[in-house]
Amino acid sequence: MERKRFWWMLGCLLASAILCEAQQSTRLTQRWEYLRGDLGGIWEAVRPATEGSPESVPLWQQVTLPHCFNATDAVNPDENYYEGPGWYRTLLDVKNPYNSGRTLLHFEGAGQKTTVYVYTTKVAAHTGGYDEWTADITGAVQQFLQSPDAKRFKGKVPLSIRCDNTRDLEMIPSDMSDFNVYGGLYRYVNLVYTPALSFETLHVQAVTDAAGNNGTLSVSAAFRNPGHVFRGTLELRVLDPQNKVVKEIRQDIDIQTGEQQLAGISLKKPVLWSPDQPRLYTIAARITAAGETAEWKDHTGFRHFEFVKQGPFLLNGKRLLLQGTHRHEDHAGVAAAMTEDMIRQEMLLIKNMGANFIRLGHYQQSRIVLQLCDSLGILVWEEIPWCRGGLGGDSYKDQARRMLTHMISQHRNHPAVILWGLGNENDWPGDFPEFDKEKIRGFMSELNTLAHQQDSTRKTTIRRCDFCKDIVDVYSPSIWAGWYRGRYTEYKSESLKEIARVPHFFHAEWGADSHQGRFAEDPEKFIRQVATGKGADERTGDFALTGGNARASKDGDWSESYAVNLVDWHLKEQETMPQLTGTAYWVFKDFSTPLRPENPVPYVNQKGIVARDLTPKEIYYVFQSYWTKTPMAHIYGHGWPVRWGKEGEAKEIRVYSNCTEAELFVNGKSAGMKKRNSQDFPAAGLRWQVPLQTGANQVKVVARNGKETITDEVTWQYQTDTWSAPVKLIVEEDKSFSGNNLRKVRVKAVDEKGVLCLDAASEITFSAAGDGRLIIDQGTASGSRKVQLANGQACIFLRTGSGKGSTVVAATAKGIATGMTTITY
Template sequence: MKQQLKTIILVCLSLTFFGCESLPPSKKVGAQQKLPRQVINFNNNWQFYREDPSALTERTVEDVFLPHSVKIEPLLVNNQWQGKSVYIKEFPVEKAKNEKWFFHFEGVMQEAHVSINDSLVKTHKGGYLPFTVDVTPFLKNNAQNSIKVEVINLDDATIPPGKPLADLDFNLYGGIYRNVQLIKTNPVHISDPVHAKEVNGGGILVHFDSISAEKASGFVKVHVVNDAEAEKELRIRATLTSEEGEKMTFLTPQKKLVSGGDGHFTAEVSVENPELWSPSQPNLYELEIEVLEDEKVIDRQSITTGIRKIELTGNAFYLNGQELFINGTNRHQEYPYVGYAISNEANYRDAYKIKQAGFNFVRLSHYPHSTAFLKACDELGLLVMNAIPGWQFYEEGEFVENALQDIKDMARRDRNHPSVVFWENSLNESGMTEAFMLKANQVLKAELPYENTFSAGWIDHPAYELFIPARQHAQPPTYWNDYNKPNRPVLIAEYGDWEYYAQNAGFNQKAFGDLKEEERTSRQLRSAGEKRLLQQALNFQEATNSNLKGEQTIGMSNWLMFDYNRGYANDLEASGISDIFRIPKFSYYFYKSQKPPYQGNFSEPMVYIANYWQPGSTTDVTVYSNTEEVELYLNGNLIEKKKPVRTEFSDELWYPPFTFSIPEYVPGEIKSVGFIDGKEVASHVVRTPGEVSKMALSADISGKEIARETSDVVFIYAKLLDENGTLVHNATLPVTFKISSGENAELIGENPVKAEAGIATILLRTKELKAPVSIEATAPGISRSNINLQ
């Protein structure tokens, strides 16, 4: 019942987010009355073109919808398009008297010039944080209007991360790559927190400063702007609703706002027996804010938030009074082909996969990710380290000013998310000055002047509450385990890649000196084969085990969750525990096995055989499991039942892997069975694959169905199987995909595409899935396969 109520609340918030226009007339709230606030999806029906600075090519204008990337790139992005592009949209204006119109841009990479009816109204620098444009004075009422957005994604040393793309460890994909909303309000309205530019204010701010299982108390602060022609006497009604539907209402004192003025209204709030937020129980509250004038609601806005108590000591992190070790990963927001232009649902699916892998934490690398991703972390129960854009670059002047502005905008956008527990207001691996570090922390603490605001920096400096080095920044064999400074907790922000790649691992990431042998590195594509994928998993296991020896280590985040492209390299960075198509490698199952069973969501008992059991497979079989005992069978015959054996690579792990020795390779079936308290709780079967004889199509939903009213991107997988339905891991047949029926959908990617380790993947992009879409796939020598997406 609790989960059903959570779903209902989130659906209601989704409708608030996208505007009541999406509801049928009979369901509209106050259908005969003007709504106090309308938030309208403005993603569709744009015209787009790229400018050729040489003027040698004819301009091609395309009809596009957002989120949008300036260019569909190949899987390996070796020559990413950079330049100036233009988005134009015509829209009708029928504006009520004194009505305010705003356009809210969630993210434009990386410099935007916004014009209304040919008048420049806003220039914004920075690709990862939102901005809002008040277009009210520029509109022509009862007429067609136009909005034009010029987008520049050229190298610019003044805009963090600042480093030229050719030297950058990730890519800056241009375009209006996140959502755009048209927001209509009354003259008296709640401000946007970033647009308001109010220190420790603007928009809606909720903070609980006293939290226990019995009671939580704090305040709600709301910033209201009065653009009406007369003074207004106002008050705020704040309604907090739990997932069970319990409502609590709080009122602020009345306050007068002069015409053209603004002000903050603060209500003290308290919650008896609060439903606390945690990774195992991510309880959320809906907070509805209403601006009242003589009891009439003249603006209304809702957000979700959570109540949790976080504390940091010299060697531990506490959540709701309980010590919690942070076990996480890093994530880049890139998808293949479309770059950053992914949907809210795709962001949710990434968070879902991180949670599925057994993690309780994600570090945002190396920039603020979308609001949709943070909302997913709130809902699923993932702790987050937020981060400003930065990577191995620092320059005094405008760059520094923009970096400090990023801290302000990040804090103002994300302060109400219960998932965000650390603020990386540090330019990653960059030579920051002491003056900058001190100023960056002053800025953060001015925005969030609370005891539980924890800053994080990669440089060991007292300005930061949390020291977040990468493992490779220290020397083996102890790395950071011997670190010993009073009151300086350590979270290993990156590990598992560089220390197994180059013996000069550290900062000079373009000069790969003394490379490890090819089979030793953690950078292994899914097609690298069983031996190398086992080595990658062993690397992560060894590093995890080593990290757990540190007395002041409060947590760790591996490098990384998904493979990705880099500006400076001509190959995929393949140290992900899943590939760029989000398909798991063996390492994924190692991490999944480290989560205790029966402790909250996504914590079921599991066993996984990291072996293909085909000619050439090792007969030393590794099984990852979080159970107490595991049996291994070969063709129905018991090989052994055993408990895990701890070695120098597993003596600190929560759940060491199980290793079985089979006397000789015999084709057939190996089966593992896991036991807890003597009872069978999980099993996994691997069969020797035969020849490819058929294909099976699937869509990667991962906890979130394809969007019906808005655009979406989703992976379509074609698995090459033998006659028994076993995946043929060495199959590389080319697969051709096509949409056999349906509208408002397209396939993006190589087509035909060569299967990798038995799976061919293409990306489906939908505009609106209001009718079924059918996809057909063919490959030489086998029958065609179909999937219907309803």
């Protein structure tokens, strides 16, 4: 009876649940204290506080986990982000229910060097900010609880953790990388209880042929066995996607050192996993010894994939065009410390955009991301953070080997994963006096062999290191047509050249920066400066805003308008290349970087499809119009409040939709019906030339897909007044916004006649004095103390608090008269 009850409860667990290493695992999110900076030693974290004592450390602050040192300073426009040590402490209430059981701390990721103490005893240390690891604190806890010092803590166990993201040339990733190397406990920490014998890892390898006629399931495990138990009883269950048991095994096994094979299972016509139907099998295991049982539960899926020589990509025997993007672990207000809810929201946006592929750049990411890729149906390229800088010494290489081994071991069960990335931009020198291509090739070859030894079912890959392109299975060159080099109309010809150069090609990283809210009536007026026929690869210095060849990244306007054109062209061209395996747009979400202080939002790479707070930019809907099947329609320019031109001038109005036809209405009058044709650039033919009237204009589209109708509406102001140079700033509250204890403040740049200067792009600095506080350092166009104007405007939010008060908000810009206003509440 007890056995049936166990299996019934196990079957009821959510498919997205975290892997269960034991019967009890608890996230430690609350009641933490944090100290930025270092201590003189562990005693300073645990010594008794003496009132008024100068020896006490007063600067601990209450925090919840996940927590990142650099939650806001990574995008502070006035200083470098913090790189150094930080301490965390809490009190554990340890109640291990098992006789001779083990008490563990499981870290899902912590940056970048981590040391763990129980009271004053150092129990573990780990180097690497992205792989998972476990600290066994059993002995230290027992020792502390038996000591006289335990009385002071009233049965609780003091836990202290030191994290450190200090710059270190002998660590990966390099600080030359175009992303922040964050510090802190920025992923979940779990308190885990296990019996004396428990699972350390459980690996599931699901293999099927292209037709899905036969499937084999290989199950192996390594056991945590400090008590040297020699024998146990294994129970193994396999449940299909409908949660029906398809195989059950119960047998006694000898417990070996290292990984051992547990079962080989054959299945006829397994249910296949795919992006459209991400159907998962459940593997549930129990090991019992000395009357105590440890559990493990995981998921897998059967799928067969192939990169055909010089294209295309096949999944389950059929061509699948990989339509993808990239993800950095970064978010407004928290940096790397994203909660599970934040991660889920982001991954759902990616799926709802129509993506079926994602590259996790440039490091192993949270297990939550991989679980969501499995359940949502998003194929994965995951890589280690050997990124830029060159090749270091023995400790550097050891870390790379260890992180590759850990990444594969920890994520190989996920059917979504098809590619293991060994490096990124390894042709970029700078961290060491020596830059030896042959040594880099030698180490890349070693990693390639190691990856295949660890997992023979996936392919290896790298991006942008031509002198290593022959080593890995799949290679991605640098093609940035229309941004760092050339024009976007060269994208197809450049891609075809690269496809012919390697056996297996994938195009990772393409796109354009765009400053959210900035639009242009003529976004390509600079294009005549840009040379053609010179290649489309990114080269040294191309990311800079000065010097070098004429290019969109330097000479363009960074408008959403230009990004829309570039994305639209790329997506329509991708439909015309039958040999193309796929591409991934860089990047899904704006993210912080120490290398770009002069961007419109300082220290933010603004190539995102959405902003750093997940607010979609216009290109999000361009992707939807090409990639999604659910009918949609979007009038281009929802974030474009004021258009401009001459009275009676016809203006282009676009609709991005996947419907077969659409009818546009402007101020209640039909502008006609258009049929969608993906090769009719721009907007797949859904564009109209219509005069707008001075002042407000109501625009509506009715799109039809068979009998289904989709509508979208927007209101634009149309400005016909011309303007001269901006002379002053006007700051005012945006009364159209209403939020809980929030006020929206807008600044406008106007000329001497008070006309809004719609091309003004000056950098604005916001400041405030009074009872409220500005929401700043978010890394967004509406959450930065310094930000460039978008079409002569910018905004910021003021948090007022619950009581009455007032705040003066000011905006300054070089060469323009300061503006200010008083917000009363």
